Amino acid sequence: MANIERLQRVMDHIMDNPQHHFQGDWITHIELQAPGNEGAGYACGTAACFAGWATLLYAEEVGYQREGKSRHDQVFVPIGVEDPDVTQRIHVRSLAIQILDLKDHGYENSEATVLFSGGNSRSQLQAMVKDLANGEDIVENYRNGLYRREKV
Numbered sequence: 001m002a003n004i005e006r007l008q009r010v011m012d013h014i015m016d017n018p019q020h021h022f023q024g025d026w027i028t029h030i031e032l033q034a035p036g037n038e039g040a041g042y043a044c045g046t047a048a049c050f051a052g053w054a055t056l057l058y059a060e061e062v063g064y065q066r067e068g069k070s071r072h073d074q075v076f077v078p079i080g081v082e083d084p085d086v087t088q089r090i091h092v093r094s095l096a097i098q099i100l101d102l103k104d105h106g107y108e109n110s111e112a113t114v115l116f117s118g119g120n121s122r123s124q125l126q127a128m129v130k131d132l133a134n135g136e137d138i139v140e141n142y143r144n145g146l147y148r149r150e151k152v
Contacts, residue, residue: 002111003101004133010054010100011129014122022047023125024118026074026092027056050125051096051116058099064090103139114142 014021022028027048048056055076059065064076067089074092077084090098093116097104102111115128115138124147128138131146141147 001101001135002103002132003099006054006058006100007129007132010050010057011126013053013057014050014125018122020045020047021049021053021122023049023120025049025052027052049116049118050120051092051112054096054099055092059095062095062099064095109139111138114138114147120147 025047027046029046046056052074055064059076060079063079065079067075067077067084075089076092076095077088077090081088093112096102096116097112100112100115102115104110104112111132115125115132120128127147128141131138131141138147
C-alpha cells in the first residue's frame with residue numbers, strides 16, 4: 001500500500017508552493033518573479049514534478065543524496081558513497097516509487113505512471129492522492145476517465 005503520509009506531505013508542499021511545481025520535468029531550475037515585486041527582477045528556484053518533490057523531500061531519510069551539484073541533476077546515490085558505480089545510481093522516478101511505496105507493475109499498469117504523468121494538474125494530483133489514501137485503484141480510475149480535466 002502506498003505511503004499515504006508521504007504522499008500527503010508532497011501534495012501539501014506542492015499546494016503550498018505552486019510556483020515551484022512543474023509537472024513537466026523531474027527536477028529543474030526556474031526563475032520566479034518575487035511576489036509583490038513585479039517588474040523588479042526574478043528570483044531563482046527549483047521546480048519539480050510530484051516525483052521530483054518526493055525525492056527532494058525524502059531522499060536523505062531513505063539514505064540517498066543527489067549525485068551532482070546541478071539543479072538539473074536527476075540521479076541519486078547512496079549517502080557516503082564517494083565514487084558510485086552504475087548499479088548504485090537511481091533515477092528520480094525509481095527512487096520516488098520506493099519513497100512513496102507505489103505499485104509499479106510495468107509501465108501501463110503503474111500507479112507511478114498515472115501519478116507522475118507530465119500532464120497532471122495540481123487538482124488532478126490532489127484527486128489521485130485522495131483516492132490512494134482511500135485505497136482506490138488510481139490506474140483503473142484513470143482508465144475510466146476519473147481524472148480528466150474539466151473543459152474551460
